Amino acid sequence: MDTAIFDQYESNVRSYCRSFPKVLVKAKGAVVTDEDGREYVDFFAGSGALNFGHNPDYMIDAMVEHLRSGALLHGMDMFTPAKREFLTYFEEHILAPRGLHYKVQFSGPTGTNAVECAVKLARLNKKRQNIFALMGAFHGMTLGALALTTDRCSRDGAGVAMGNVTHIPAPYMFPELDTVAYMERLLTDDHSGAEKPAAIVLETVQADGGIYVFDPEWLRGVRALCDKYDILMVTDDIQVGCGRTGTFFSFERAGIVPDIVTLSKSIGGCGMPLSLVLMRPELDIWEPGQHTGTFRGNQLSLVAGKAGLQYMVEHDLPSQVRRKGAIVEDYLKNEICPMDGRLTYRGIGLLWGLDLSGLGGGDAAKRMVSLCFENGLILERVGRDNSVLKLMPPLVIEDELLLKGLGLLKKSLAQLLREG
Numbered sequence: 001m002d003t004a005i006f007d008q009y010e011s012n013v014r015s016y017c018r019s020f021p022k023v024l025v026k027a028k029g030a031v032v033t034d035e036d037g038r039e040y041v042d043f044f045a046g047s048g049a050l051n052f053g054h055n056p057d058y059m060i061d062a063m064v065e066h067l068r069s070g071a072l073l074h075g076m077d078m079f080t081p082a083k084r085e086f087l088t089y090f091e092e093h094i095l096a097p098r099g100l101h102y103k104v105q106f107s108g109p110t111g112t113n114a115v116e117c118a119v120k121l122a123r124l125n126k127k128r129q130n131i132f133a134l135m136g137a138f139h140g141m142t143l144g145a146l147a148l149t150t151d152r153c154s155r156d157g158a159g160v161a162m163g164n165v166t167h168i169p170a171p172y173m174f175p176e177l178d179t180v181a182y183m184e185r186l187l188t189d190d191h192s193g194a195e196k197p198a199a200i201v202l203e204t205v206q207a208d209g210g211i212y213v214f215d216p217e218w219l220r221g222v223r224a225l226c227d228k229y230d231i232l233m234v235t236d237d238i239q240v241g242c243g244r245t246g247t248f249f250s251f252e253r254a255g256i257v258p259d260i261v262t263l264s265k266s267i268g269g270c271g272m273p274l275s276l277v278l279m280r281p282e283l284d285i286w287e288p289g290q291h292t293g294t295f296r297g298n299q300l301s302l303v304a305g306k307a308g309l310q311y312m313v314e315h316d317l318p319s320q321v322r323r324k325g326a327i328v329e330d331y332l333k334n335e336i337c338p339m340d341g342r343l344t345y346r347g348i349g350l351l352w353g354l355d356l357s358g359l360g361g362g363d364a365a366k367r368m369v370s371l372c373f374e375n376g377l378i379l380e381r382v383g384r385d386n387s388v389l390k391l392m393p394p395l396v397i398e399d400e401l402l403l404k405g406l407g408l409l410k411k412s413l414a415q416l417l418r419e420g
């Protein structure tokens with residue numbers, strides 16, 4: 001397997017290929033195949049872009065039909081049938097049944113662009129510069145989003161000062177601290193030193209921060225705080241939306257309605273780039289063209305994305321996620337954690353973290369990623385010191401494959417523990 005060209009010419013910034021150093025040639029569902037014909041169970045799912053698995057037939061068919069039809073492949077934000085069908089389906093089958101009234105903006109096709117767009121819109125509406133974000137947050141790599149993102153390595157890459165963000169301790173960091181009361185104190189204490197924010201931006205489950213599921217009560221507290229002080233609540237559902245947590249939107253379990261929501265990754269179907277910003281209609285004060293992007297509303301992504309939404313609705317994917325999530329939780333609890341008392345786990349839906357911080361931390365997690373890959377399982381590590389293994393299979397993974405992947409995790413852990 002020749003990988004010399006990558007090592008020789010591709011920038012040092014390359015990352016995942018260091019953990020999975022094989023040339024990957026094929027993928028279907030939750031299985032990826034390398035150039036030597038070796039198969040891997042995929043517990044990575046394109047970091048959340050592949051909730052529907054690799055190359056689902058119904059999406060490929062829809063895209064091929066679109067490609068052969070002579071329809072536009074690039075349309076900026078012009079009217080096209082693909083956009084009409086996506087928006088119609090999204091409104092009728094996702095928003096309306098949940099009683100949600102949002103306008104939809106197609107930002108540039110990456111998640112970070114949706115976040116840029118959301119914070120710009122919040123600042124524009126409230127005419128305030130500051131944003132509250134949470135420690136442990138990941139919101140993207142462009143400067144506006146990076147200012148919210150917390151991990152040191154990413155921030156060190158910025159090269160300029162990043163301001164206008166106040167980072168609040170996440171609720172799990174100091175369990176004895178009421179972080180909603182803390183934020184209220186920042187807002188009301190004339191010696192707090194904090195500027196009133198336009199928005200509080202958060203993930204309801206911190207994924208790259210280490211798989212921390214925020215309590216519904218806490219989320220309701222943040223919603224109430226935003227209402228009381230005229231602050232916008234922005235939830236970043238880029239990774240944990242689209243069914244990942246067992247409901248379409250991750251905030252549904254708290255019974256709250258954010259003012260602005262960002263979506264990306266799996267909203268484009270099978271890895272096709274697409275990003276959305278949902279906003280309460282009265283917040284839509286953009287001037288025409290005030291936030292643009294050449295590749296916004298990518299036509300093939302709209303086609304694949306609509307097919308994905310239809311699949312999700314017709315197969316009640318969220319309830320399957322809840323059922324499969326229980327399988328993972330049971331396995332972590334009864335098969336994995338008893339292997340060593342220092343292991344802990346947490347998660348929701350089909351997003352779980354196995355925390356190795358008590359068991360060698362980042363080095364142990366790095367070794368585990370390698371062992372898993374050698375054994376035929378792809379997963380990544382996240383969180384402080386990169387010490388948490390993130391289990392995030394496609395939502396459509398078959399039970400048998402799910403258990404196979406969990407078995408490979410167990411086998412790899414046994415090897416790690418033997419190595420000492």
Ligand SMILES: Cc1ncc(COP(=O)(O)O)c(C=O)c1O
Pocket residue numbers: 047109110111112113115138139140141203207208236237238239240264265
């Ligand atoms: C919660 C969240 N927000 C934003 C982003 C940025 O998305 P992208 O990498 O497409 O820019 C990510 C990416 O992992 C994410 O997980």
